[in-house]
Amino acid sequence: MPYRIGFLLLLACVSAQAQLFLIGKPDESAAEFGLADKRWPAYATTYTGPVVFTVGKDSLSAWPYIHPSSHDKWAGGKPHTFTIKFNLAALPSKPQFFIIGLLDVWTPPEMVLSVNGTEFARKRLTRGSGNGSGDPRAPGKPSTLVFALPTGALKPGQNTLAITLLDGSWVMYDYLYLxxxxxxxxVKQERPELLAEFLAGPLAGVEEVIFATRTLFSDGHWYANFGYYAFDENSKTYGKGGRLCKLNLKTGKLTVLLEDLEGAVRDPAVHYDGRTIVFSYRKGGTDPYHLYTIDSDGKNLRQLTDGIYDDYEPSWLPDGGIVFVSARGRRWVNCWLTQVGNIFRCDAAGKNIRQLSANLEHDNTPWVLPDGRILYMRWEYVDRSQVHYHHLWTMNPDGTAQTVFFGNFHPGGLYIDAKPIPNTDRVVFINSPGHGAREHAGYLATVSPKLGPDQLDQIRNISRTADCRDPWAFSEDAFMVAQDRRLRLFNGKGENVTLFTLPPEFEGCWLHEPRPLIPRPREPLLPSRIETGASTGAYLLDNVYYGRNMAGVKPGEIKKLLVLEALPKPINYTGGMDPLSYSGTFSLERVLGTVPVEPDGSAYFEAPAMKSIFFVALDDQDMAVKRMQSFTTVQPGETLGCTGCHEHRATARPVDATRRPLAARRAPSPIEPITGAPDLLDFPRDVQPVLDALCVRCHGYEKTADGGPRAGRLILSGDRGPMFSHSYYMMTIARLFSDGRNKPASNYPPRALGSGASRIFQKLNGSHHGVVATDQQKKILRLWIDTGAAYPGTYAALGCGV
Structure with a gap:
């Protein structure tokens, strides 16, 4: 419905209730107003003069969704007045109230209201959600302002109400009422007539929809829905009430294709033929989920995978295979008590299973993009916060070319269940707030990667509440989601309607993973780049000095890369990082060795395949200059290239046909092992002897001629506490070493993390009471810090202390 027609109908409706006007809809969204599609950067070119809205004449496009103020340089950095004109045939008999529904407020401005040229109210607003994106579809922090009009302020004929913002920054409107x-x-967002519009429009060619039902498990983590808890294999983390259902949209008939109330069904995906369904099924009385196929009429149930591991979240591949998530990687969540699922693939018969991801943490919800790549959620944290980086990545169907699609730089949000929106460059996904919610619940959202993976303003939250799950996009203006026991439809403005609700006999179950039962074209086939039987791949780095945050690093300063491997946990018994560290790393990091960096900043080297690898740039003293806080993986025989060090994904170095990186002119370097040091550093075994030799005579418990005991109120002796030694605890709280500290931060400046930023080395050069460390002692300290500064050097410490 066009905006103007919609507004006139709304005005006619509310006039019968003696309302003088209602501009917009009280739905906690600004999407119906002007500029909502172009957004605030286009304000100055769209509204070249004062904003004046005439009730009964103008469409909602004449009223901007965002009202700028003095701090907003994009709107001229000045106060702005919005004026509403309206006519009265007669004066109202009752007192009148001007109500402003705000969606959000940035830096709080002062709001001044006037009626017919006379000021009647002035108020300093309060800060809203803290989201400065200015997105009209963002959740925001809605608030309402109620102002009584002075007696006698209105007059017969034309009247004006003016809103002026002074100082501060913008507000976004939900509605304005008099x-x-x-x-x-x-607030009301449901629109019943939307159902008929959908069935006649985007769903016209969809006759049936499939979905699963099952009960919920009590654990609030989005991933804790299979397997068991580490402390007791009999403490399961899955629900029951399993059904695979089919709903006819024309007749409303519900058909149960598979029912197992002691088992569970999840993640159906329809084949390109529109008839064959692959799904995950845990039979009643058994523990693991396995992959199955079934025809859309409920016939030909066939088991594809088996064994002791859970297989779930399958999706069809254009080459005839299936990509899915599985616990076959045999690893546990680094900060919880449940198992990890990684991405695998198999053929259509469930054979030739191969692992594609080496992630220490969860991968989820793989789905094929129109260009043939696999889009999926990857959760990771290398020396940074464990609850802020679970965003969207891509890989080829053979596991090569793993790279970020959107996210992994700015902290916050779980981006999951992503799928392409037909005929656009956007994808629909669930934006689950914070660390994510149970069963992937969150805001129905869309995002485009065309401006790069870090542009948060490209995210558009469509739903106003964070209780949507398992989205499907028919178009950029038509979406289907699961919402508790209901199947729901949303348009791009957030208006919604219930399509179906589970019947009473499904009590205790929620509706999950709705999919249209329709054929669709196959995506293009991407040729495989792996070499069967190879144990290594290779990395080609163009220029380590090319990056977003490399100021002060001079050409030639970086001499080598330290190559590290993050090791998966074989078990875990806590939600914290103990006993591996004191509020630091959650995992152990193994030293693989170093590779040379050429004078032009290039590097070309071999690396073991299917490992979680990351790098530290080292100077001529082997001190850390820049540290990678993510991981990378190569498949067997794959060569993976990168432009620089933390370079922006939306930029590239200028093309120069005559320039060829020096490293590319030779064979790839093997990783050179580091002699005289273990590959896994253990603090009591390796670091404490260095402290005993250099520090304890002053920083111990004994009185000494050198200043002990406890010089500088610092203890560096190896005496044991309940979990850590006194020296490890004191080095941590005294900040003698620099690590990621579980912070939601990335891409630090040079020499801000690792050995190059650690204060301990300032005490070892002779300036601190004559203490001078040997090269071997400094090597041990460097490697210990650059591998995350863990306390034990083994996962055998998990669950038993050290």
Missing amino acids: GPDNKPLS
Whole structure:
């Protein structure tokens, strides 16, 4: 419905209730207003003069969704007045109230209101959600302002209401009301007529929809829905009430294709033929989920995978295979008590299973993009916060070319269940707030990667509440989601309607993973780049000095890369990082060795395949200059290239046909092992002897001629505490070493993390009471810090202390 027609109908409706006007809809969204599609950067070119809205004449496009103020340089950095004109045939008999529904407020401005040229209210607003994106579809922090109009302020004929913002920054509008009510209007987003519009429009070719049902498990983590807890294999983490269902949209008939109330069904995906369904099924009385196929009529149930591991979240590949998530990687969540699922693939018969991801943490919800790549969620944290980086990545169907699609730089949000939106460059996904919610619940959202993976303003939250799951996009203006026991439809403005609700006999179950039962074209085939039987791949780095945060690093300063491997946990018994560190790393990091960096900043080297690898750039003293806080993986025989060090994904170095990286002119370097040091550093075994030799005579418990005991209130002796030694604890709280500290931060400046930023080395050069460390002692300290500064050098410490 066009905006103008919609507004006139709304005005006619509310006039019968003696309301003088209602601009917009009380739905906690600004999407119906002007500029909502172009957004705030286009304000100055769209509204070249004062904003004046005439009730009964103008469409909602004449009223901007965002009202700028003095701090907003994009709108001229000045106060702005928005004026509403309206006519009265007669004066109202009751007192009138001007109610402003705000979606969000940035830096709080002062709001000044006037009626017919006379000021009647002035108020300093309060800060909203803290989201400065200015997105009209963002959740925001809705608030309502109620102002009583002075007696005699209105007059017969034309009237004006003006809103001026002074100082501060913008506000976003939800609605503006003038009438006798003095309370905020009730918010309503459901629109019943939307169902008919969908069935006649985007769903016209969809006759049936499939979905699963099952009960919920009590664990609030999005990933804790299979397997068991580490402390007891009999403490399961899955639900029951399993059904695979088919709903006819024309007749409303519900058909149960598979029912196992002691088992569970999840993750159906329809084949390109529109008939064959692959799904995950845990039979009643058994523990693991396995992959199955079934025809859309409920016939030909066939088991594909078996064994002791859970297989789930399957999706069809254009080459005839299946990509899925599995616990076959045999690893546990680094910060919880449940198992990890990684991405695998198999053929259509469930054979030739191969692992594609080496992630220490969860991969989830793989789905094929229109160009043939696999889009999926990857959760990771290398020396940074464990609850802020679970975003969207891509890989080829053979596991090569693993790279970020959107996210992994700015902290926050779980981006999951992503799928392409037909005929656009956007994808639909669930934006689950914070660390994610149970069963992937969150905001129905879309995002485009065309401006790069870090542009948060490209995310558009469509739903107003964070309780949507398992989205499907028919178009950029038509979406289907699961919402508790209901199957729901949303348009791009967030208006929604219930399509179906589970019947009473499904009590205790929620509706999950709805998919249209329709054929679709296959995506293009991407040729495989792996070499069967190879144990290594290779990396080609163009220029280590090319990056977003490399200021002060001079050409030639970086001499080599330290190559590290993050090791998966074989078990875990806590939600914290103990006993591996004191509020630091959650995992152990193994030293593989070093590779040379050429004078032009290039490097070309071999690396073991299917490992979680990351790098530290070292100077001529082997001190850390720049540290990678993510991981990379190569498949057997794959050569993976990168432009620089933390370079922006939306930029590239200028093309120069005559320039060829020096490293590319030779064979790849093997990783050179580091002699005189273990590959896994253990603090009591390796670091404490260095402290005993250099530090304990002053920083011990004994009185000494050198200044002990406890010089500088610092203990560096190896005496044991309940979990850590006194020296490890004191080095941590005294910040003698620099690590990621579980912080939601990335891409630090040079020499801000690792050995190059650690204060301990300032004490070992002779300036601190004559203490001078040997090269061997400094090597041990460097490697210990650059491998995450863990306390034990083994996962055998998990669950038993050290």
